[in-house]
Structure formats: structure tokens, C-alpha cells
Amino acid sequence: MSESTQVSDRTTTREQAPVRPGATKWRWAAAAALLAAAVYAPFQLVPFHVFQLTMVLIYAVALLGLNLLVGHAGQISLGHGAFFAVGAYTAAILLDRWDAPYPLTLPVAALVAFVLGLAFGVPAMRLRGLYLALVTLAIAIFLVPLLKRFEEVTGGSMGLSLAKPAPPAWTGLAEDQWLYFLALAVTVAAFLLAASLLRSRVGRALHAIRDNEAAAEVMGVRPAYYKTLAFAWSAMFAGIAGCVYTWVIGFVSPDSFVVNLSITLLAGLVVGGLGSLSGPVLGALFVMFVPSISQDINEAAPGVIFGLLIIAVMYVAPTGLAGLAGRATNSIKKTLRKG
Amino acid sequence: MSELAVHDLHAGYGGAQVLHGVSLTVAEGEICAILGPNGAGKTTLLRALSGMVKGRGSVKLDGAELLGRPPDALARLGVAHVPEGRGTFMPLTVEENLRLGAYVRRSGVEDDLERIYTYFPALKPRLKQAAGSLSGGEQQMLALGRALMLRPRLLLLDEPSLGLAPLITRELFHIVRTINEQERTTVVVVEQNAHLALGVAQQAHVLETGRIVLSGTAADIRADEQVAQSYLGYRV
Ligand SMILES: Nc1ncnc2c1ncn2[C@@H]1O[C@H](COP(=O)(O)OP(=O)(O)OP(=O)(O)O)[C@@H](O)[C@H]1O
Ligand SMILES: [Mg+2]
Numbered sequence: 001m002s003e004s005t006q007v008s009d010r011t012t013t014r015e016q017a018p019v020r021p022g023a024t025k026w027r028w029a030a031a032a033a034l035l036a037a038a039v040y041a042p043f044q045l046v047p048f049h050v051f052q053l054t055m056v057l058i059y060a061v062a063l064l065g066l067n068l069l070v071g072h073a074g075q076i077s078l079g080h081g082a083f084f085a086v087g088a089y090t091a092a093i094l095l096d097r098w099d100a101p102y103p104l105t106l107p108v109a110a111l112v113a114f115v116l117g118l119a120f121g122v123p124a125m126r127l128r129g130l131y132l133a134l135v136t137l138a139i140a141i142f143l144v145p146l147l148k149r150f151e152e153v154t155g156g157s158m159g160l161s162l163a164k165p166a167p168p169a170w171t172g173l174a175e176d177q178w179l180y181f182l183a184l185a186v187t188v189a190a191f192l193l194a195a196s197l198l199r200s201r202v203g204r205a206l207h208a209i210r211d212n213e214a215a216a217e218v219m220g221v222r223p224a225y226y227k228t229l230a231f232a233w234s235a236m237f238a239g240i241a242g243c244v245y246t247w248v249i250g251f252v253s254p255d256s257f258v259v260n261l262s263i264t265l266l267a268g269l270v271v272g273g274l275g276s277l278s279g280p281v282l283g284a285l286f287v288m289f290v291p292s293i294s295q296d297i298n299e300a301a302p303g304v305i306f307g308l309l310i311i312a313v314m315y316v317a318p319t320g321l322a323g324l325a326g327r328a329t330n331s332i333k334k335t336l337r338k339g
Numbered sequence: 340m341s342e343l344a345v346h347d348l349h350a351g352y353g354g355a356q357v358l359h360g361v362s363l364t365v366a367e368g369e370i371c372a373i374l375g376p377n378g379a380g381k382t383t384l385l386r387a388l389s390g391m392v393k394g395r396g397s398v399k400l401d402g403a404e405l406l407g408r409p410p411d412a413l414a415r416l417g418v419a420h421v422p423e424g425r426g427t428f429m430p431l432t433v434e435e436n437l438r439l440g441a442y443v444r445r446s447g448v449e450d451d452l453e454r455i456y457t458y459f460p461a462l463k464p465r466l467k468q469a470a471g472s473l474s475g476g477e478q479q480m481l482a483l484g485r486a487l488m489l490r491p492r493l494l495l496l497d498e499p500s501l502g503l504a505p506l507i508t509r510e511l512f513h514i515v516r517t518i519n520e521q522e523r524t525t526v527v528v529v530e531q532n533a534h535l536a537l538g539v540a541q542q543a544h545v546l547e548t549g550r551i552v553l554s555g556t557a558a559d560i561r562a563d564e565q566v567a568q569s570y571l572g573y574r575v
Contacts, residue, residue: 201442208428208439215426218389219489220414220443 038184047176054176054248056281056288057183058241061190063269063280063287065237070266071274072198073230074210076129079120079136081261082143083113083235085252087242092160092252093153102165106186106243113239114232121231125224140262147254159253162246179248186244190237195277197233206230264291271313273320282321286313341401341417341492341525342367343388348406350387350394357383358394359549365542368523370515372536372557375546381529382423384546385495388527389413389420400493415443417492421499425482429471433462436470436481440488448488455484458514476507483511487518494518496528500535508532512539537561 042050066080090112091105100108120139124132147154154160167178197203208216209223217223246252264287272283294305317324343365351357357380365371373381387394390410398405405413410420419440428436437455441448456463459480465473470481479499486494496515500508516539519526530536537543537557545553545560553560 201438204431204435204439205442207431207435208442211428211430212426214391214410215422215428216439217410218391218414218418218420218422218426219439219485220411221439222409222411 035188042177042180047174050176050180051248052288054180054183056284057180057187058244058248059265059268059284059287060280061187061244062238062241062265063272063283064190064194064277065234065241066265066269067274067280068194068197068206068237069230069234070269071276071279072203072206072210073227075124075227075230076133076266077136077231077234078133078259078262078266079139079143080234080238080265081257081259081263082140083117083238084242084245084261084265085143085147085257086113086116086235087239088246088252088257089147089154089242090239091243091246092162095162095246096155096160097153102247105246106240109239109243110236113242114236117232117235118228120235121228124231125227137259137262140259144254144258147257155253157254159251159256161251164250165247182247183244186240190240191277194237202226202229267310271310271320273317273322273324276320276322276326278325279320279322282325286321343371343493343525343527344397344399345388346397346399348384348387348394348396348398350383350392352383352392357549358387360396361546361549361551363542363544363551363554365525365527368519368525369542370519370526370528370540372533372540372543373527373529373546374533374536374543374560378548379546380549381546382497383549385420385422385497385527385529388493388495389418391420391422411443414489417489418495419486419489419491419493420495421482421486421497423497423501425478427470427473427478427482427485429469431470432467433470433473433481434466436485437462437488440485441490443489451488451490455487458487458518459484475502476504476511479503479507479511480514483514491524494524494526496526496530498529498531500530500532508535512536515539534561 038053041053045053062080062084065083066077069075069077069080087109090109094100094105094108095102120136124135127135148157150156164175164179165182167173167175171178173181198206205216205221205226208219208221209226213223249256268283268287269279270283271286272281273279290309291306294303294309297305313321345364346362348358348361349356361380361384363371373384375381383392386392388398388405390405390408390413394406396406400416400418403416405416405418408416428439431439434452437452438448441451461477462480462484465477470478473481483496483499486496499511499515503511512535515526515528518524519539528536528540537560540557543555543557543560544551555563
């Protein structure tokens with residue numbers, strides 16, 4: 001196979017529209033509007049909806065990590081939920097055993113997930129495609145029995161119950177609002193971190209490997225190094241998300257982190273859209289709301305509706321919801337210009 | 340800038356041997372053309388020189404052995420390879436592609452970008468454009484520019500004329516010549532368009548089924564009528 005075939009394969013599947021100078025301005029405006037809405041929302045919604053939005057933020061951080069691996073490094077993982085669980089349990093154990101202060105659990109959870117990601121990433125980077133999918137799936141499968149096995153630390157199948165972080169009096173916020181703002185702060189920081197990572201030399205190297213590994217290598221980029229690192233970063237973001245999950249739910253148990261979580265996360269990311277920053281947000285909305293909507297539609301078999309909705313979205317928007325949104329704004333702008 | 344010495348190079352893919360003992364030298368700052376029919380192993384030769392395929396024998400750049408090192412290590416030593424099909428990163432912007440060319444260096448990148456724009460003014464207005472949206476000629480310029488961003492000691496070009504109009508091809512070869520003269524970069528160029536390649540090269544080798552069947556100065560090879568007919572496929 002020559003390099004040219006690999007390159008032309010990409011050409012047909014990707015958008016090639018030249019970047020217009022106004023595009024970045026639009027994007028900043030959209031991000032600012034979104035952030036303003038996010039700050040305003042918890043004061044307008046009932047606590048249950050605030051909680052749901054908090055979960056969306058948590059999933060968005062997890063999907064952001066998965067997106068680094070799948071969308072930007074071109075790898076796959078069916079075990080992302082396991083690293084989410086690692087973050088959640090690290091925070092829970094720190095709180096339960098050592099009465100650690102909340103802020104401390106976040107960097108520790110991130111670090112533990114990163115190191116574990118690195119440990120799995122080294123052998124994983126030798127694998128490709130379905131083989132990698134299978135190995136990462138195995139990580140997700142053995143996690144639950146492992147958590148049940150080390151009962152003294154993890155609480156076994158009973159899990160661990162913890163106090164949620166209390167809102168400081170000066171904020172005047174209710175508990176659900178405080179948790180929401182904690183999650184929002186972590187999410188914004190995570191997105192800024194990921195965005196700056198992707199804009200740097202590191203991001204270019206990742207994209208180069210994804211688009212044409214052989215050509216990247218002759219330019220001095222080491223694919224093995226970056227694939228391992230991408231795996232570790234993706235695990236780190238999952239760990240951060242898991243930690244915030246523990247804060248917000250105040251309870252962890254092995255049954256919250258079954259294989260299904262990993263698969264739902266991957267499905268959510270693909271539905272949301274690979275390789276863009278809005279993809280994880282849209283994917284998180286999908287992961288949070290679609291299963292409960294499908295439950296409303298059909299109590300007996302929510303899985304069927306969920307599955308059918310995935311198929312429907314992929315049929316209408318093969319590049320994910322983010323791609324669909326991009327196309328929609330483009331055509332709206334075109335109509336506006338004409339009118 | 341550097342002298343390339345290839346001695347008894349064997350290389351191939353898995354079990355299939357493609358190169359059967361290739362030897363050649365390229366003097367510092369010279370351009371060497373590799374000619375030959377399809378499937379002769381020209382691309383394989385360049386791949387062996389840049390570490391993309393493994394080889395046996397010896398490949399020395401200024402006396403340092405290149406064989407056995409991975410491609411990224413060779414890039415660090417100053418070997419820049421514009422592969423067959425150009426190896427452009429289509430979804431990335433023109434500027435990102437150029438910056439990737441300088442991946443192994445951290446200093447002087449901005450100056451080098453400016454230098455590339457003077458060689459290829461056509462690229463400058465398209466910096467923020469996806470590389471995949473460039474025309475074939477522009478993409479070949481980008482590929483060459485990207486290779487120059489490495490500040491190569493050895494530049495390997497695989498069929499730069501492929502798919503380009505004759506006028507653009509001539510312009511491109513002119514630029515290769517200019518670069519070679521101004522920066523004293525040693526160049527190995529594989530080319531189907533023998534006439535053009537021999538026009539810029541000092542030395543030329545004809546490769547056939549993995550062996551060099553003819554070597555000489557570009558002028559000699561061009562003058563040899565029989566060679567012209569049997570290997571290069573045109574009449575003088
Ligand atoms: N990746 C590969 N795997 C296996 N065999 C290969 C591979 N690439 C090339 N070959 C074989 O090696 C031989 C030489 O190929 P190579 O690409 O080096 O020829 P070439 O001289 O560059 O030809 P062309 O002028 O058509 O580009 C051919 O027989 C080809 O089938
Ligand atoms: Mg070839």
C-alpha cells in the first residue's frame with residue numbers, strides 16, 4: 001500500500017472547507033454565550049434538573065478524554081468507563097479512609113488514572129483496531145469483580161457512601177447548585193487544558209499520526225510515544241470526571257461502573273462527533289438524556305429505543321451531532337448572506 | 340551539505356527482496372537522479388534511506404551509519420523524505436503541515452516559515468486553509484516546503500512531478516535546483532520524467548529490478564541514445 005492511498009482515503013471522509021477568518025470569532029462568541037447560559041441555568045431550574053446538568057458536565061469531561069484518544073489520536077477504547085471508575089474510587093477511598101479534603105482528591109484521582117493509563121497504554125499501543133478494542137474491553141470487564149474482591153478498601157458490592165461537599169455559607173448556594181458550579185469549574189478547566197494541548201506541537205503530532213502515520217514518522221514524530229501518552233491523558237480526564245462524580249453522587253458501587261458504561265461513553269462520543277470540542281458536550285447530553293427518554297417511550301425495553309436512536313443519529317449525521325450542527329450553522333449563514 | 344554513501348544495500352518487504360545490492364555515492368551538495376521503470380525499486384530505495392523499510396548493507400551520511408535506525412531518529416539526523424503521494428496531512432492546515440516539518444527542531448521555526456514563503460509565495464495566502472483543499476501543484480510545493488522545514492542535510496524526493504502539469508513540474512525542479520545551490524543540500528530525486536531530472540542532476544543511476552544497471556553523469560546518460568531508448572523511453 002502506498003502513502004497516496006492512505007491520504008486519499010482521508011480526503012473523501014473529511015471536511016475540507018477553508019477556514020474563514022470570521023470562524024474563530026464566531027466560535028468564541030458561541031463559547032461565551034454557552035458559558036453565560038451555564039452560569040445562569042442553576043438559578044432557573046429545579047434541583048433535579050440541576051443535578052442532571054451536573055451529570056452532563058461530568059460526562060462531557062469523560063468524553064473529552066475519550067475524544068483525545070479516539071478522535072485525535074485515532075485509537076479506540078472500550079474500557080474508558082474503567083478509568084472513570086478508578087477516579088471515582090480513588091476519591092471515595094481518600095474521603096472514606098483518610099478523611100481527605102475534597103480539593104485534594106481531584107489531583108490524586110487524576111494522577112492515579114494517568115499512571116494506570118500509562119501502564120495499560122504501553123502494551124495497548126502495540127495493538128490496533130479490533131485488537132485494541134478487545135483488550136480495552138477486557139479492562140472494563142475485570143474491573144467490577146476486582147472492586148468486589150477487595151472489599152476492605154472498596155466496600156465490596158455494598159460500595160462506599162460519603163458526605164457530599166457542603167456549600168460554603170458565603171456563597172448562599174444550595175447543595176445542588178454548589179455541586180453544579182464545582183463540576184462547571186472542573187469542566188471549563190478541562191476543556192481549556194485540552195484545547196491548549198491540541199493547539200500545541202503535541203496536538204499537531206497527534207493529528208499527523210492519525211492522518212498518516214508513516215509520513216509523520218519520517219518527520220520525526222514517534223507514534224508509539226504519542227499513542228501511549230494519548231491513552232494516559234484520556235484515562236486522566238476520565239479519572240477527573242470520576243472524581244467529580246463521587247463528589248456529586250456521594251456514593252460509589254461496582255454496579256455503577258459495569259461494562260455498559262464504557263460502551264455508552266464510546267457511543268455517546270461517536271454520536272456527539274469525533275475530533276471536535278463540541279462533540280463531547282453534545283455526546284454528554286445524549287448519554288445523559290437519551291436513556292431516560294427511551295425509558296419514557298418504552299418501559300419494557302429502553303435499550304431498544306436507545307439503540308435505535310443511535311442508529312437514527314448515525315444515519316442522519318454520519319459525522320456526529322457536532323458535524324450536523326456545523327452544517328446547519330453554515331447553511332443558516334449562507335441563507336442570511338443571500339437574504 | 341553532506342555526503343551520502345550507499346554500499347551493497349539489500350531491502351524489501353517481509354520475505355520479498357526488492358533491492359539486491361545497490362551501491363552509489365552522492366557527493367556533498369550534489370543532486371542525484373534515480374531513474375528506472377515501474378516496480379524497479381526506486382521508492383523502496385528512498386524508503387530504505389529514510390528508515391521506512393529495513394535494509395542490510397550500509398548507508399552512511401557523512402560517515403555515520405543510517406541503517407538500523409527508526410525513521411524518527413533519521414529525521415533528527417537531517418534526512419527529509421517527501422514520500423510517494425506526498426504524505427500531506429489533508430485535514431490539517433498548510434501552516435500546521437509546515438510546522439510539522441520542523442517537528443524535530445524547536446528554534447528558528449518562525450524564520451524558516453518565512454524562508455519557505457519566499458520559495459513558495461503561493462502558499463502564503465493559504466496558510467489557514469486545509470492542505471487537502473490545495474491543488475496538486477500547491478500540495479507538491481507544500482510537501483517540498485515541509486521537507487525543507489527540517490533543514491535537511493539529505494533531501495529525498497519521490498516523483499515530485501507525479502500528476503503535475505509540465506509547466507509546474509519545471510517550476511518545481513527549478514526550485515529544487517535553487518534550494519540545492521543556496522543551501523548546499525544533498526538531494527536524491529526519483530523521477531519518471533527523466534528529461535527534467537537529468538536537467539538538474541549532476542549524477543544519475545538507472546535502477547532495474549533492484550539493481551543499478553547504469554551510472555554516470557547526467558550529461559552522459561542523457562547523451563547515450565541507446566540508454567535513452569531502452570530505459571528512459573524517449574528519443575534524443
Ligand atoms: N509495501 C509493500 N509491500 C510489499 N511489496 C511492495 C511494497 N511496496 C512495493 N512493493 C513491491 O516492491 C517492488 C518495487 O516497488 P517500488 O515501489 O520500490 O517501485 P518503484 O520503482 O518506485 O515503482 P514506480 O515507478 O511504479 O513508483 C514492486 O514489485 C512492488 O510490488
Ligand atoms: Mg515509486
